[in-house]
Each structure stands twice: as structure tokens, then as C-alpha cells.
Amino acid sequence: MSSLVTYIESLGAYCVTALEQTGRTFNMLVQVVWELLHPPYRLYPIVRQMYFIGARSLTLIIVSGITIGMVLGLQFYNILQRFGSVELLGAGVALGVIRELGPVMTALMVVGRAGSSITAELGIMRITEQVDALECMAISPDKFLIAPKVVAGLLSVPLLTMVFDFVALFGGYFVGVHMFGVAEGSYWNGMIDAVQWQDVRIGLIKSFVFGVLVTLICCSRGFYMHLTKAGSQGAEGVSSATTDAVVLSSIAVLFSDFLIGALA
Amino acid sequence: MTGNTQTDTAITIRNLVVDYGPRRILNDINLDIPSGQIMVIMGQSGAGKSTLLRCILGLKKPTSGSIHMLGTDIATASQKEIYKARKQIGVAFQGGALFSSMTVGENIELPLREHTNLDEKTIQIMSRIKLDMVNMLDAEHLMVAELSGGMAKRAALARAIIMDPKLLFFDEPSAGLDPSTAAELDQLIITLKISLGMTIVVVTHELDSIFKIADHIAVMKDGNIVETGTPQQISASTNPEIQGLLNRKPRETIVDTDAHLRRLTGGF
Numbered sequence: 105m106s107s108l109v110t111y112i113e114s115l116g117a118y119c120v121t122a123l124e125q126t127g128r129t130f131n132m133l134v135q136v137v138w139e140l141l142h143p144p145y146r147l148y149p150i151v152r153q154m155y156f157i158g159a160r161s162l163t164l165i166i167v168s169g170i171t172i173g174m175v176l177g178l179q180f181y182n183i184l185q186r187f188g189s190v191e192l193l194g195a196g197v198a199l200g201v202i203r204e205l206g207p208v209m210t211a212l213m214v215v216g217r218a219g220s221s222i223t224a225e226l227g228i229m230r231i232t233e234q235v236d237a238l239e240c241m242a243i244s245p246d247k248f249l250i251a252p253k254v255v256a257g258l259l260s261v262p263l264l265t266m267v268f269d270f271v272a273l274f275g276g277y278f279v280g281v282h283m284f285g286v287a288e289g290s291y292w293n294g295m296i297d298a299v300q301w302q303d304v305r306i307g308l309i310k311s312f313v314f315g316v317l318v319t320l321i322c323c324s325r326g327f328y329m330h331l332t333k334a335g336s337q338g339a340e341g342v343s344s345a346t347t348d349a350v351v352l353s354s355i356a357v358l359f360s361d362f363l364i365g366a367l368a
Numbered sequence: 369m370t371g372n373t374q375t376d377t378a379i380t381i382r383n384l385v386v387d388y389g390p391r392r393i394l395n396d397i398n399l400d401i402p403s404g405q406i407m408v409i410m411g412q413s414g415a416g417k418s419t420l421l422r423c424i425l426g427l428k429k430p431t432s433g434s435i436h437m438l439g440t441d442i443a444t445a446s447q448k449e450i451y452k453a454r455k456q457i458g459v460a461f462q463g464g465a466l467f468s469s470m471t472v473g474e475n476i477e478l479p480l481r482e483h484t485n486l487d488e489k490t491i492q493i494m495s496r497i498k499l500d501m502v503n504m505l506d507a508e509h510l511m512v513a514e515l516s517g518g519m520a521k522r523a524a525l526a527r528a529i530i531m532d533p534k535l536l537f538f539d540e541p542s543a544g545l546d547p548s549t550a551a552e553l554d555q556l557i558i559t560l561k562i563s564l565g566m567t568i569v570v571v572t573h574e575l576d577s578i579f580k581i582a583d584h585i586a587v588m589k590d591g592n593i594v595e596t597g598t599p600q601q602i603s604a605s606t607n608p609e610i611q612g613l614l615n616r617k618p619r620e621t622i623v624d625t626d627a628h629l630r631r632l633t634g635g636f
């Protein structure tokens with residue numbers, strides 16, 4: 105009986121914490137939008153963060169893009185061959201990549217590569233009083249630290265997604281046309297016929313949402329570290345906050361992928 | 369603490385109570401910090417000195433009480449008012465708190481870049497003047513990770529005074545510094561008071577520097593201020609706690625040996 109009570113208690117405590125964290129993350133979004141609407145407007149910090157996020161993830165995105173494209177080409181070829189319609193290969197690869205895999209895989213790569221280091225950076229700044237120092241200089245951390253990262257996420261993830269899509273289509277092309285001898289014209293033409301503006305649009309919407317979601321969750325996990333249990337654990341706290349941020353933003357990406365897919 | 373001194377107090381703290389979760393850290397603090405002078409806050413490790421500083425800076429909301437500084441009650445002020453007050457203060461943190469992604473020079477230039485429209489050349493010259501004041505001109509292009517503890521402290525001081533603030537807060541300026549650098553820093557603090565008329569609040573343990581720089585001393589113990597006064601008054605105090613701090617005597621010996629032994633062994 106008492107173990108049941110403890111269980112319910114801990115479940116309740118968990119829900120409260122989760123709610124608090126969601127609230128803080130949302131609050132951070134509001135703050136960021138507020139700061140972005142007010143001068144001074146600065147471009148350079150955003151460019152710097154985009155370089156940071158983009159440069160960190162680009163190689164990974166290209167390699168995984170080609171690989172995923174090749175895997176898709178292989179899978180679709182095997183299936184389509186059974187129905188004798190290999191000329192649909194281009195369409196299959198393109199739709200899969202542009203609507204689903206491009207945005208999702210890119211976002212997950214950014215989580216692992218840039219998201220984790222965002223959390224670690226902000227967490228360390230928090231425990232070494234760098235955030236406090238910033239506030240004492242009357243410099244808003246939301247404007248100085250968070251906003252450039254979120255905007256950079258908003259812009260970089262779609263750009264990286266485009267890179268991913270582009271190389272993935274060539275990965276599929278390589279497997280389909282060069283390994284299995286699908287006619288080159290039918291691969292590209294099938295793709296152009298099948299892909300419509302709304303497919304591109306949904307991929308874009310997803311990647312914008314993922315970009316904001318991922319940077320926001322990672323920022324809030326690091327920035328508000330002192331308010332969580334990890335806050336009193338020093339360096340270990342930073343590492344657990346980083347792990348949490350990666351897990352949480354990956355789940356957020358997958359779940360919102362489903363939501364957007366269902367709603368659109 | 370009466371009306372006639374009110375005009376020259378820079379900071380007035382009344383009935384300040386601060387909790388971290390269930391633990392009471394500061395317990396009904398009352399303190400007047402006179403303007404244009406150096407106030408030293410001393411006390412045992414863990415007495416709550418840094419916490420008091422964090423409250424004055426608006427980094428920690430007190431449970432109750434008031435902190436009047438620069439025309440605002442920091443304890444109840446909005447974020448906007450606190451930011452306005454902060455433009456006139458400089459803070460050097462206990463650990464330095466320099467931004468590790470920047471060089472020393474960039475750290476010091478940051479407030480100028482954010483709050484003024486000065487051109488690049490002027491910003492650089494101003495930051496070099498402050499670096500020179502703390503004897504760190506050679507370190508301008510070093511990254512923060514390349515600094516020693518004492519260098520980081522001095523760089524933090526340079527950053528704190530870059531905007532020529534009205535109020536300067538300094539947590540443990542001389543801890544971990546060699547005697548001659550510590551003496552230089554003391555001299556610098558006095559110079560800042562005299563030439564720029566800054567009100568300076570210093571938290572420190574170093575007795576030598578306390579008696580060299582302090583105009584007023586507040587002694588803290590377990591979240592209370594046990595005594596305030598001029599250096600003469602404090603050194604003449606008969607309070608055993610203060611004598612202990614001043615004469616570097618260990619804390620009172622444990623009276624109840626049995627109870628202490630039980631505590632160490634967990635009650636066996």
C-alpha cells in the first residue's frame with residue numbers, strides 16, 4: 105500500500121517537474137520573440153550561431169543524407185520491382201525524403217551535434233556565474249545568448265534539410281540508376297511529376313518547427329539548469345542536463361512530426 | 369541608522385530574510401552602506417556573504433525585507449527597474465565569471481559594446497586603460513582559460529569598472545593572490561574610491577587588506593550581522609566571535625564531546 109502511495113507521489117512530482125519545464129521553455133520562447141521585436145537588432149551573433157550549428161552538422165548531414173538516400177533507393181527498388189513499376193522509384197524516394205526523412209533526420213542530427221553542445225555551453229555558463237555576470241552588466245541573457253541561437257536554429261535546420269534532401273535524392277539516383285539500371289529519365293521525371301508544392305511545403309514547415317523546438321529545448325535545459333535537480337551537481341549536472349536535452353528534443357521532433365503530418 | 373545619515377547612504381537594507389528552499393540563509397539583516405566609502409563585509413565561510421551580495425544585485429529574490437539602492441527597492445522592483453539600476457553598478461564575482469568563449473579584451477569591451485555607441489578605436493583604448501589599471505595589459509589577447517586564478521580576478525575587476533560605475537561590488541578580491549599583487553589591488557580599490565568617488569562593497573577574509581581599505585566593516589555570522597563599525601571599533605570589539613576572526617583563532621572547542629562523537633559515528 106505504502107509503495108503505491110510513494111509511486112503515485114513520485115509520479116505526481118514527475119508531472120509537476122515536466123509541467124514546470126514546459127512552462128519555462130514556453131516562457132523562453134515568449135522572451136525571445138519579445139527581444140527580437142525590440143532594438144538593437146544584430147545580425148552578426150545570428151550568423152555566428154548559424155555557422156556554429158551549420159558547420160558542426162554539415163558533414164554529418166551530407167554523409168547521412170547520401171546513406172539514407174541509398175537505403176531508400178534499395179528498399180523502394182525491391183518493393184517496386186515485385187509490382188513491375190520501377191519507374192516510380194524516383195517518386196518514392198523523393199516523397200519519402202522531402203516529406204518525412206529529410207526534416208526528421210536533419211533535426212535529429214542537429215540535436216546530437218549542435219543541440220547537446222548548446223545545453224552544455226549554457227549549463228557551464230550558468231554554474232560558473234557567467235549568466236549572473238551578464239545580468240549584472242544589464243545585458244539581457246535572452247537577447248544576448250538565447251535569441252541568436254533560436255533564430256539560428258530556425259534558419260539553419262531548413263537550410264540543412266535542403267542539403268540533406270538534395271544529397272539523398274542523388275543517393276537514391278546512384279542506387280537506382282547506376283546499380284539497378286533504372287532509366288535515368290524515368291527516375292528524374294517520375295520525381296518531378298510526383299512531388300507537388302504541398303509536399304515541399306510540409307517538409308519546410310516541419311523543418312522550421314523542428315529548428316525552433318530543438319534549439320529552444322536545448323537552450324532552456326542548459327539555461328535553467330540551476331532550477332532543476334541537476335543544478336546542484338556541478339559538472340555532472342551539466343552532463344545529465346545535456347543527456348536530458350538530447351532525449352527530450354529527439355522525442356519532441358518525432359512527436360511533432362506526427363502531429364504536423366496528422367494535421368496538415 | 370536615523371534620518372540624518374539617510375542622505376549619504378548608497379544602499380539601505382532592512383529586515384532582509386533569505387531562504388534557499390527550507391534553509392534560512394540570511395536572518396533579518398539590517399545594514400546601511402555609506403556612499404563614497406569602502407564597506408568591507410567579513411565573516412566565516414558560509415556565513416552568507418555572497419548570498420547577501422546576490423540579493424543586493426537582484427540575482428536572488430529575498431523572502432522578505434527591502435534593499436534600497438539607487439532609488440529603487442531591489443527586493444520588489446520589476447526586472448526593468450533592476451536592469452536600469454544595474455547600469456550604474458559593477459560586479460567582480462568570486463570566481464571571476466569571465467566569458468570563456470572570448471578573449472580577456474573582448475570580455476572587458478563587452479559592456480561598452482552593448483551600452484554605448486563608441487567607435488572601435490575608443491572602445492579599445494578604454495579597455496586598455498582599465499587593463500593597465502589592473503596590470504594586465506599583456507593578457508589582452510589571451511583566452512580566459514589561459515589565465516591564472518589571480519589574473520582572472522584582476523580581469524574581472526577591469527570588466528567591473530569599465531563603465532565607471534557608481535557602485536562597485538567585489539567578492540573576495542585578494543583570495544589566492546600573491547601578497548604584492550594583493551597589495552596592488554588594495555591600492556587600486558582605494559584609488560577608485562578617491563578619484564572616482566565610487567561606493568565600494570568588498571567581501572573578504574584577508575585581515576591585512578581589510579584594515580588597509582575599509583572605512584566601515586560589517587561582520588557576519590550564520591546569516592546575521594553581528595557587528596558593524598569602523599575598523600577601530602571592530603578591532604576593539606569584545607565579541608569573542610570577532611576576536612576569533614581577527615586573531616585567526618580556531619572556532620570554540622566542542623563542549624559536549626559525547627554528542628559530537630555520536631554525530632561523527634552516526635549514533636553508534
Ligand SMILES: Nc1ncnc2c1ncn2[C@@H]1O[C@H](COP(=O)(O)OP(=O)(O)OP(=O)(O)O)[C@@H](O)[C@H]1O
Pocket residue numbers: 388393411412413414415416417418419420
Ligand atoms: N544555490 C544555493 N542553494 C542552496 N544553498 C545555498 C546556495 N548558495 C549558497 N547556499 C548556502 O548559503 C549559505 C551561505 O553561502 P554563501 O555563499 O553566501 O557563503 P559565503 O559567506 O559567501 O562563504 P565563502 O566565504 O565561503 O564564500 C551556505 O550555507 C550555503 O550552503
Ligand SMILES: [Mg+2]
Pocket residue numbers: 417418419462539
Ligand atoms: Mg562567498
